[in-house]
Amino acid sequence: MEDKERVERLVDETARRLEVALDEIRRSGVPADAAREIENEILDEFRRKSQEALVDSVRAKILEKRAAAGAVEPAGEEWVLRLSLLFRVQHMILFSSVILLIFTGLPLKFPESFLAKLVFATQESFIVAKTVHRAAAASLAFFVILHLYYVLFTRDGRADFVHLLPRPKDALDVLDNLKYFFGASDRPARFDRFSYVEKFDYWAVYWGVIIMVGTGLALWFQEQFLTFMPKYLFDVLKEMHSDEALLATLAIVIWHFYNVHLNPSRFPGTLLWWHGRISADEMKRDHPLEYERLMRKRAESGAAGAGGKGTEPS
Amino acid sequence: MMIASRAAENGAVPRFGRLILPILIASRVFAGAAYGVESFPIEVKTANDNVKCFVCHDRPEMKEKLSDGRLKSYFVDPAEYRDSTHGKNPCTSCHKDITRAPHAPGRKTVNCTGCHYMENVYGAPASEADIERYELYRKSVHKRALDNGNPDAPNCYDCHGSHDIIPPSRKESRINRRNIPRTCGRCHIDEYATYKTSIHGEALENGIMEAAVCTDCHGEHGTVEIKRKGSTVSAVSTPETCRQCHAEEKLMSRFNIKATYYATYRESYHGKANRFGVEVVANCASCHGYHDIRPRNDPKSSIHPANLPATCGKCHRGANINYTRGRMHIEASDPSSGIVFWVALAFKILTGATIAALVAHIALDLMRRLIVRGRNGR
Numbered sequence: 001m002e003d004k005e006r007v008e009r010l011v012d013e014t015a016r017r018l019e020v021a022l023d024e025i026r027r028s029g030v031p032a033d034a035a036r037e038i039e040n041e042i043l044d045e046f047r048r049k050s051q052e053a054l055v056d057s058v059r060a061k062i063l064e065k066r067a068a069a070g071a072v073e074p075a076g077e078e079w080v081l082r083l084s085l086l087f088r089v090q091h092m093i094l095f096s097s098v099i100l101l102i103f104t105g106l107p108l109k110f111p112e113s114f115l116a117k118l119v120f121a122t123q124e125s126f127i128v129a130k131t132v133h134r135a136a137a138a139s140l141a142f143f144v145i146l147h148l149y150y151v152l153f154t155r156d157g158r159a160d161f162v163h164l165l166p167r168p169k170d171a172l173d174v175l176d177n178l179k180y181f182f183g184a185s186d187r188p189a190r191f192d193r194f195s196y197v198e199k200f201d202y203w204a205v206y207w208g209v210i211i212m213v214g215t216g217l218a219l220w221f222q223e224q225f226l227t228f229m230p231k232y233l234f235d236v237l238k239e240m241h242s243d244e245a246l247l248a249t250l251a252i253v254i255w256h257f258y259n260v261h262l263n264p265s266r267f268p269g270t271l272l273w274w275h276g277r278i279s280a281d282e283m284k285r286d287h288p289l290e291y292e293r294l295m296r297k298r299a300e301s302g303a304a305g306a307g308g309k310g311t312e313p314s
Numbered sequence: 315m316m317i318a319s320r321a322a323e324n325g326a327v328p329r330f331g332r333l334i335l336p337i338l339i340a341s342r343v344f345a346g347a348a349y350g351v352e353s354f355p356i357e358v359k360t361a362n363d364n365v366k367c368f369v370c371h372d373r374p375e376m377k378e379k380l381s382d383g384r385l386k387s388y389f390v391d392p393a394e395y396r397d398s399t400h401g402k403n404p405c406t407s408c409h410k411d412i413t414r415a416p417h418a419p420g421r422k423t424v425n426c427t428g429c430h431y432m433e434n435v436y437g438a439p440a441s442e443a444d445i446e447r448y449e450l451y452r453k454s455v456h457k458r459a460l461d462n463g464n465p466d467a468p469n470c471y472d473c474h475g476s477h478d479i480i481p482p483s484r485k486e487s488r489i490n491r492r493n494i495p496r497t498c499g500r501c502h503i504d505e506y507a508t509y510k511t512s513i514h515g516e517a518l519e520n521g522i523m524e525a526a527v528c529t530d531c532h533g534e535h536g537t538v539e540i541k542r543k544g545s546t547v548s549a550v551s552t553p554e555t556c557r558q559c560h561a562e563e564k565l566m567s568r569f570n571i572k573a574t575y576y577a578t579y580r581e582s583y584h585g586k587a588n589r590f591g592v593e594v595v596a597n598c599a600s601c602h603g604y605h606d607i608r609p610r611n612d613p614k615s616s617i618h619p620a621n622l623p624a625t626c627g628k629c630h631r632g633a634n635i636n637y638t639r640g641r642m643h644i645e646a647s648d649p650s651s652g653i654v655f656w657v658a659l660a661f662k663i664l665t666g667a668t669i670a671a672l673v674a675h676i677a678l679d680l681m682r683r684l685i686v687r688g689r690n691g692r
Contacts, residue, residue, distance in 0.1 A: 183685070222630075223631050223632055223633075231639050232639060232641070236653055244661065247665045255672045258676045263680075263683075
């Protein structure tokens with residue numbers, strides 16, 4: 001009702017200004033053309049101001065209704081929980097293990113490198129690096145178990161796993177993005193909860209972990225392995241361990257770092273990995289399908305009268 | 315090692331040595347009295363004067379019985395001496411303290427550095443390298459043993475000879491390549507016997523002068539204990555020593571031996587750990603042996619397939635026949651490495667293709683972002 005008062009005030013004020021202006025004109029004997037111009041100016045200002053007031057009042061009414069329905073359109077500053085706590089914990093275990101594994105493993109692949117001279121400065125540090133490598137490997141194995149638990153026994157995990165399964169849309173998304181990159185389309189692919197970029201990262205970890213943990217176990221327990229397996233198989237596994245390590249490192253450093261740190265819209269990185277939240281704007285931009293589904297869900301639950309404030313997307 | 319065991323055998327000798335001197339003096343005095351000659355001055359200024367010395371010293375029977383029962387010979391073959399490098403020197407150039415005959419007891423040992431030092435007036439070989447060799451010798455296990463009172467430890471003339479010194483280039487020289495093992499073997503007899511049966515020893519016997527002799531691995535003047543810093547045959551330094559020959563393409567090709575063993579070792583886990591000073595990993599000698607190195611097809615060789623489980627088993631508990639199923643010294647980039655080569659190749663292709671695709675995607679993304687930004691006028 002505030003808006004009605006605002007409009008009424010505006011009408012009164014304008015009338016008063018017109019009256020004052022007309023008095024002035026009459027008294028000073030300004031030509032008729034100039035007098036009409038002044039009049040028009042005052043009326044134009046009224047038109048603009050009254051329009052603004054009306055639109056504001058309508059917008060307020062819409063928001064009021066939405067609020068009543070319980071479905072709040074996230075304003076620019078709203079943050080939506082994207083990654084659950086368990087998801088983030090898994091990621092932290094994964095990246096700390098992998099960083100340690102890389103820093104203690106790569107020097108062995110490149111013994112002439114600067115990194116090797118740094119990490120393997122002495123006989124003792126060589127042994128320490130070996131122990132750290134194995135501790136980090138055990139931590140990685142723990143991550144695998146935790147992730148299997150997450151995927152099998154938690155609701156979030158099962159839902160995420162289904163979202164992460166590759167599907168034909170991913171291939172179409174790649175094509176859409178290629179079209180966009182080459183200027184044949186002016187809009188990039190519209191992703192759901194996980195883009196093909198993220199799915200690649202996810203499934204690459206499966207491939208990498210299976211190879212690295214599988215071959216790493218043989219290297220770790222080589223005497224046991226060689227009691228029933230031939231040496232050439234051991235050599236093959238050692239080669240795979242070394243080669244896959246390089247592939248994984250390059251993939252992480254090039255692909256993952258670009259997509260979450262170095263690309264201009266995220267540089268130097270977000271805190272998503274820490275607090276798990278994503279801004280509504282970012283969600284609208286990077287995961288529009290998920291965003292729309294979230295809004296629909298809010299509207300539906302609002303229509304059903306639940307009035308819940310659930311912000312967890314699915 | 316050998317010195318130590320010999321010293322143990324003759325355990326009494328060094329301590330007993332202190333008792334020898336008075337006995338020696340007594341026997342000398344008695345000898346002089348026996349000849350019925352008082353000691354008189356002699357002058358030996360030139361090689362021609364050496365005849366004076368040979369009056370007595372050309373007699374093979376000129377020996378002295380030491381108190382421990384050993385015989386010490388004072389015989390010098392005049393012909394051999396004249397033929398030696400020092401043949402033109404008067405005897406007193408080395409035996410500086412001889413002024414009278416019969417000689418007074420307690421004579422000094424010969425000191426080679428009396429001539430062989432820098433800028434010496436005699437023109438004796440004493441280049442910087444020669445001096446350095448002496449400096450090396452001073453720090454060697456031999457000199458330290460000598461200084462610590464081991465009478466068996468070698469002085470210069472134990473290896474180079476004394477009255478029979480000739481240039482090493484001559485076949486009969488004690489330090490000519492073909493004779494070095496025998497020279498070292500005079501003390502290190504067990505090692506010598508083992509070496510003789512090894513591939514290196516056999517090759518040398520067959521006139522292959524490139525075969526490794528003692529000094530190629532152990533060094534000569536500067537040889538030190540295995541555990542001591544600077545040893546060329548320690549767990550860590552051995553590969554560097556073997557490579558001096560075994561990584562030489564030209565040399566190895568003459569004997570049909572691959573020159574890649576060192577490189578492939580360096581790329582193995584053993585080799586990489588070795589580079590960073592890890593002592594427990596295998597070095598060349600751990601598998602191939604050292605004085606007893608034999609070719610793979612020799613049934614006595616430590617790397618003969620039948621012996622490999624035992625050889626690997628020195629470090630790897632429970633090593634069995636599986637350790638022989640697969641080649642040693644493999645190189646992933648070499649097609650002869652079999653399945654390892656193919657796996658490595660597959661990974662190379664996979665890695666190249668994956669990274670190329672990822673980089674292309676990133677490049678296209680960045681390019682598009684630039685274009686969009688340009689269009690928006692920012």
